[in-house]
Amino acid sequence: MVSNATGCLEVTTTVYPRSSWETRYIHSAFENASATISGIESSYKYLRKTGKLDREFNFLVIGGDGGSYDIGLQSLSGAIERGHRFVYLCYDNEGYMNTGGQKSSATPFGASSTTEPSSNIDYGKERPRKDFLKICIAHGIEYAAQASVHDLPDLYRKAQKCFACEGPSVLLVFSPCITVWKFPEGQSIKIARLAVETRFWALFERERGKYTLNYVPPKYTPIEEFLKLQGRFKHLFTNSYGPKVISQIQQRTDLRWEKLMQKAGM
Numbered sequence: 001m002v003s004n005a006t007g008c009l010e011v012t013t014t015v016y017p018r019s020s021w022e023t024r025y026i027h028s029a030f031e032n033a034s035a036t037i038s039g040i041e042s043s044y045k046y047l048r049k050t051g052k053l054d055r056e057f058n059f060l061v062i063g064g065d066g067g068s069y070d071i072g073l074q075s076l077s078g079a080i081e082r083g084h085r086f087v088y089l090c091y092d093n094e095g096y097m098n099t100g101g102q103k104s105s106a107t108p109f110g111a112s113s114t115t116e117p118s119s120n121i122d123y124g125k126e127r128p129r130k131d132f133l134k135i136c137i138a139h140g141i142e143y144a145a146q147a148s149v150h151d152l153p154d155l156y157r158k159a160q161k162c163f164a165c166e167g168p169s170v171l172l173v174f175s176p177c178i179t180v181w182k183f184p185e186g187q188s189i190k191i192a193r194l195a196v197e198t199r200f201w202a203l204f205e206r207e208r209g210k211y212t213l214n215y216v217p218p219k220y221t222p223i224e225e226f227l228k229l230q231g232r233f234k235h236l237f238t239n240s241y242g243p244k245v246i247s248q249i250q251q252r253t254d255l256r257w258e259k260l261m262q263k264a265g266m
């Protein structure tokens with residue numbers, strides 16, 4: 001059973017009167033997709049308990065970062081706290097891409113967006129991105145993982161672990177956006193891979209309190225290699241403030257990686 005928050009996936013797969021979904025599917029608003037699945041999962045448990053249903057179902061909530069980090073965080077927190085059995089999948093494209101490229105709390109420091117644009121004196125997003133997965137982990141869930149679209153075996157394995165959980169689990173997936181990140185078609189996988197190779201986006205999981213780093217880049221790749229391919233960071237390479245901001249992005253990236261290495265005992 002899928003509860004899909006409003007977003008890019010919803011509008012591209014459910015254009016009225018047709019749908020790409022061949023399973024039980026419900027479109028919910030940005031703010032209540034997790035509340036919707038809570039009601040469905042509770043009804044399912046009642047029907048099973050009273051013998052009115054003898055089939056087993058999995059429960060999946062899908063949302064972008066706008067519907068997860070921001071608008072839908074309250075209902076997600078409540079659903080996790082209540083212990084409903086469901087998988088929460090967030091495809092993270094780091095902004096409100098369905099409505100014009102406004103910043104979200106997932107938008108990285110230094111990126112230009114329509115609501116916090118760059119200029120000759122402004123470098124774009126002034127605050128670092130929210131640590132969404134850390135917030136979810138703080139609820140005491142059994143399993144949480146970070147994945148990327150460029151590594152499908154890793155993503156598939158983590159999805160299997162999510163669905164095997166008895167309670168709530170969270171899967172955060174790095175999903176480049178051609179339109180707003182401003183890079184050529186056919187480069188999505190390259191961008192996603194560079195995010196991991198530069199340590200900007202780590203592939204890791206936390207299972208029953210234990211952190212595991214799933215991939216350690218074999219060499220140190222500077223963050224510029226990831227930034228320079230995207231138009232949303234173009235201003236950092238054409239304005240005088242650029243080197244300082246890039247240096248700050250690098251420092252923050254290295255610090256996050258070091259903390260994750262410590263958590264994983266490496």
